[in-house]
Amino acid sequence: MKLPETFRAAFVIARRDFTATVFRKTFFLFLLGPLFPLLIGVGMFGIGAQVDRNAKPPPVAVISSQQDFELLSAAREQLAPAADPLPMVELRHVIPEADLAAQKDELLSSADEPVMAVLDGGLTAPHLTGTVTSKDRTARHIRLYIDEARRMAAGPPLKAVKVQITQSKKMAGPQAARRVQTGRSGQALLFVLTILLAGMVLSQLIEEKSSKVIEVLAAAVPVDAIFLGKLFAMLATSLTGIAVWTVAGAFAIDSFKAGGVSSLTAPAVGWPAFIALIFVYFSMSYLLIGATFLGIGAHASTAREVQILSMPVTMGQLVLFGFASLAVGQPYSTVGIAAAVFPLSSPFAMIARAAEQPALWPHLLALIWQGLWVALILKMASAVFRRSVLKSGKSRRRWWQRKAA
Amino acid sequence: MGERAIAAEARDLTKDFDGKMAVDGVSLSVPEGSITGILGPNGAGKTTTIRMLLGIIDPTSGTRSLLGHDRPLEVARAVGYLPEERGLYPSMPAAEAIAFMGALRGLPIREGRRRALQLLQDAGHEDWAKKPIRTLSKGMAQTVQLLGTIIHEPKLIVLDEPFAGLDALNQQKLEQLIRDQSAAGVTVIFSTHVIAHAERLCERIAIIAEGRAVFEGDVDEARGKLRPIVHLRTRSESGPWQSALPQSAKKVGGEWRFELPASGPEPLLKALIDGGAGIETLSIERPGLHDAFIAIAGEAAAREMGHVPASEEVA
Numbered sequence: 001m002k003l004p005e006t007f008r009a010a011f012v013i014a015r016r017d018f019t020a021t022v023f024r025k026t027f028f029l030f031l032l033g034p035l036f037p038l039l040i041g042v043g044m045f046g047i048g049a050q051v052d053r054n055a056k057p058p059p060v061a062v063i064s065s066q067q068d069f070e071l072l073s074a075a076r077e078q079l080a081p082a083a084d085p086l087p088m089v090e091l092r093h094v095i096p097e098a099d100l101a102a103q104k105d106e107l108l109s110s111a112d113e114p115v116m117a118v119l120d121g122g123l124t125a126p127h128l129t130g131t132v133t134s135k136d137r138t139a140r141h142i143r144l145y146i147d148e149a150r151r152m153a154a155g156p157p158l159k160a161v162k163v164q165i166t167q168s169k170k171m172a173g174p175q176a177a178r179r180v181q182t183g184r185s186g187q188a189l190l191f192v193l194t195i196l197l198a199g200m201v202l203s204q205l206i207e208e209k210s211s212k213v214i215e216v217l218a219a220a221v222p223v224d225a226i227f228l229g230k231l232f233a234m235l236a237t238s239l240t241g242i243a244v245w246t247v248a249g250a251f252a253i254d255s256f257k258a259g260g261v262s263s264l265t266a267p268a269v270g271w272p273a274f275i276a277l278i279f280v281y282f283s284m285s286y287l288l289i290g291a292t293f294l295g296i297g298a299h300a301s302t303a304r305e306v307q308i309l310s311m312p313v314t315m316g317q318l319v320l321f322g323f324a325s326l327a328v329g330q331p332y333s334t335v336g337i338a339a340a341v342f343p344l345s346s347p348f349a350m351i352a353r354a355a356e357q358p359a360l361w362p363h364l365l366a367l368i369w370q371g372l373w374v375a376l377i378l379k380m381a382s383a384v385f386r387r388s389v390l391k392s393g394k395s396r397r398r399w400w401q402r403k404a405a
Numbered sequence: 406m407g408e409r410a411i412a413a414e415a416r417d418l419t420k421d422f423d424g425k426m427a428v429d430g431v432s433l434s435v436p437e438g439s440i441t442g443i444l445g446p447n448g449a450g451k452t453t454t455i456r457m458l459l460g461i462i463d464p465t466s467g468t469r470s471l472l473g474h475d476r477p478l479e480v481a482r483a484v485g486y487l488p489e490e491r492g493l494y495p496s497m498p499a500a501e502a503i504a505f506m507g508a509l510r511g512l513p514i515r516e517g518r519r520r521a522l523q524l525l526q527d528a529g530h531e532d533w534a535k536k537p538i539r540t541l542s543k544g545m546a547q548t549v550q551l552l553g554t555i556i557h558e559p560k561l562i563v564l565d566e567p568f569a570g571l572d573a574l575n576q577q578k579l580e581q582l583i584r585d586q587s588a589a590g591v592t593v594i595f596s597t598h599v600i601a602h603a604e605r606l607c608e609r610i611a612i613i614a615e616g617r618a619v620f621e622g623d624v625d626e627a628r629g630k631l632r633p634i635v636h637l638r639t640r641s642e643s644g645p646w647q648s649a650l651p652q653s654a655k656k657v658g659g660e661w662r663f664e665l666p667a668s669g670p671e672p673l674l675k676a677l678i679d680g681g682a683g684i685e686t687l688s689i690e691r692p693g694l695h696d697a698f699i700a701i702a703g704e705a706a707a708r709e710m711g712h713v714p715a716s717e718e719v720a
Contacts, residue, residue: 008511009509012505012508012509012514013509016494016505020494020496020497024496212488212490212491212492213492213493213494214492215461215488215490215492216486216488216492216493216506216509216550217509218461219456219459219460219461219481219484219486219488220478220481220486220506220509220510221478221481221509222478
């Protein structure tokens with residue numbers, strides 16, 4: 001059968017699969033999918049913050065003169081911005097009593113107004129009592145307060161000067177760090193999407209096999225066309241989902257983040273090229289992994305078999321993802337180049353490179369290279385699919401078996 | 406038949422599924438415009454033969470041609486196929502399913518939708534058009550698939566066990582559809598293990614048993630494999646006339662039954678009359694396709710197990 005006929009037939013199958021998936025109510029749920037982890041994340045953050053507020057540690061009781069306490073409090077106020085957003089240890093003033101030892105015992109054992117520790121001895125001979133060690137946060141903060149308070153007590157504080165701030169776009173250091181972060185995020189996004197969506201093609205195949213439609217298809221069009229049609233239908237479905245999520249994500253950032261999308265650190269190749277590359281590298285990654293999954297699906301006849309068979313592939317993908325993530329931040333290292341060259345890790349490595357390096361030509365090279373591998377793997381997977389899905393192809397007996405027969 | 410072009414042909418087709426020989430040297434030829442039945446018991450290899458003919462699977466050895474092409478999928482647009490295990494997308498509306506089957510075989514989807522509605526209307530089922538397949542009964546879904554098989558107006562229709570699962574009324578409708586297609590010049594091949602359909606519809610049959618084609622030819626030729634059966638009632642209980650009966654003659658309920666001797670009815674009649682049989686009734690029954698099938702398929706099975714020597718083969 002001529003190639004255009006294969007493509008025509010693939011298009012007919014892809015159109016059916018695409019419309020059957022996208023024009024359904026369940027696809028709306030699919031689009032809402034990424035919202036669930038976000039909502040859970042927001043929920044957990046809210047709960048966490050509440051728990052954090054409720055779990056605010058008790059203050060340190062300071063048995064001292066009013067003057068010393070005021071100095072310590074002023075020192076705390078002075079230092080607080082440096083620790084932001086973490087809170088500094090709080091202080092509570094206690095007037096000294098005759099029996100200091102008994103007073104300390106009483107404070108430390110009080111359940112109504114619990115304290116972390118008790119500080120006495122003023123600024124000259126400070127003594128911290130409680131279940132604290134010299135290295136923990138309470139002790140460190142108290143040391144800082146006392147040092148600052150002693151400086152304040154020694155003389156009038158220096159007149160505060162205003163630091164003039166000028167924003168500059170030349171921020172190689174911080175920007176590089178943020179771009180590494182963008183690269184990692186892009187890589188993780190690509191990996192999660194590939195694994196999730198490539199797996200979906202399997203369920204379609206199982207549906208086809210269980211409803212016996214595969215026989216109708218195979219009698220009318222080449223098996224290669226069925227394979228390509230299914231693969232590209234799910235690719236189109238996935239890209240539709242990603243497009244919706246990208247627009248929704250940009251809208252959400254614009255709505256809720258100060259400065260909107262423009263405040264995000266742009267990847268080295270710029271946002272438009274980066275987003276385009278995410279789509280292209282996702283397609284490459286999806287085709288490479290999806291073809292493998294489809295080859296596996298041809299062997300399986302139930303969803304359970306699919307799960308069992310796809311497990312090693314998923315694990316293999318995790319290894320590849322780990323390999324590609326080693327390349328983040330060091331695109332010109334041996335690992336970085338190896339990850340970019342190895343076809344199955346190449347899309348992940350290259351999307352990280354797009355975040356870090358501005359040059360576009362390596363992407364052109366990588367896409368040609370990945371395209372060659374996509375063609376090769378599609379050919380191989382298609383042959384496996386053909387042999388397995390219909391128990392077709394030539395006899396698998398070896399030549400010596402045939403001779404003996 | 407010799408003058409008619411061949412629509413489908415198989416030569417020594419074999420199919421080996423990992424050491425199990427499903428089809429073993431099947432040959433058959435289907436003349437254009439004919440209705441040909443492929444008969445055989447369940448598991449005989451009919452479906453595998455059909456799948457090889459249509460190019461769904463490749464044969465292990467042997468050759469096939471469909472409408473003059475040795476690559477069957479190249480002429481898929483001119484072929485309609487109803488598989489044994491019916492396959493339709495459960496969520497697809499009936500009209501859309503019919504149009505989709507046409508689209509697979511090159512019919513533009515818009516034209517397919519138009520024809521699908523027309524076909525449903527002609528069949529008196531226009532109310533099914535928008536119903537998802539899953540809401541239809543098995544028989545209704547089968548009708549939908551059958552309409553999908555002919556929507557692109559193929560030259561050759563292959564139906565694998567088309568009558569299975571249909572009630573008597575729908576079987577009758579299907580028989581009429583096959584006759585209509587044949588009258589329009591379409592070649593029809595169908596497989597069945599119910600002989601009555603083949604007897605009513607086919608001009609040619611191929612009998613497949615245990616992976617082998619044990620007969621291929623006209624229906625009359627198949628019937629000719631068996632000798633006519635004589636049913637005889639006599640007034641005389643015994644006498645010299647009994648020597649005229651073959652050794653295989655059996656008496657069932659007061660009636661003698663035996664194969665008509667090769668010499669024909671006249672010498673038999675003469676011997677019975679001369680022997681004083683007192684013939685009460687005598688009838689000669691031409692064997693049906695069912696008898697021929699059992700004789701041929703049963704014999705093949707026996708040969709497969711080595712119980713029938715080659716010298717005893719039916720000529």
